[in-house]
Amino acid sequence: MKFAQFVMGPAGCGKSTYCAIIQEHFKVAMRRTCRVVNLDPAAENFAYDCYADVRELISVDDVMEELDYGPNGGLVYAMEYLSENMSWLEEQISDALDDDYYIFDCPGQIELYSHLPVMREIVDMLQNEDFRVAGVYCIDVNFIEDASKFLSGALSALTAMVNLELPHINVLTKCDLLPPKADVERYVDGDTEAILADLRASTHPRFRMLNEALGQMLEDYSLVSFVMLNRDDEDSIELCVSHVNHCIQYGENLEPEGNFDLPENDADLVDFDAQDV
């Protein structure tokens, strides 16, 4: 069995940064390799060590230049091209061995998860290749400062979850930017009643039944809980990794790999045995 995270979320929510943080955590804290594959043909730059890059197959810039498409049409064209040339991606993962771990950094456009088949096709291919895949949906914590924004974010996460049918984790990114007294606990804890109370106070009464139906649906799908990720807080990174790994059952009984340089000072060693998976 091989393992993978499929990292999704709106443009600019911090997907690539999330991938870099997790790759670094694997390397330093767990001393295991984590290969990150860029699946965004519109990506510009990223901080992780990229194992394979879809832009070697096709980039949105090339599509826009050669076919005179706009950025959104170019992205859809590029992803459909990837779908027709799935052998490229199969080739990139062809040397994956048992217990290998991959992260796929996906494009953000919602239509790829709502009504285009390509992301589902990629997931199906990975599962056929013996990958156990977790869907990781990133939402910028700054965009859930009120209940209606939270509801929009949760519904877009639900779209991806329903479409891909993967074990699913929602991650609130950029928590280092939260002001000290920010009140996001109710969203993190999945307190649907508190969220509905906020919605009742902030939206017109004619939306009351709709809001309550949406709140009920989120509760039914257990979608109102999120893991907070603060890149400056190692405990929060570890918690996030352990949530994701728990849902794909990665890590039990795995030894660290022997090919990492150890820090000179033993005190710098991170206690990877304590990882809570």
Ligand SMILES: Nc1nc2c(ncn2[C@@H]2O[C@H](COP(=O)(O)OP(=O)(O)OP(=O)(O)O)[C@@H](O)[C@H]2O)c(=O)[nH]1
């Ligand atoms: N302070 C802070 N900034 C972050 C964090 N994550 C991302 N950013 C910033 O947010 C911006 C977007 O981050 P990316 O990681 O490129 O986001 P993305 O979702 O991959 O973006 P697209 O690929 O364009 O959809 C960059 O300027 C990052 O430096 C974080 O955890 N903390």
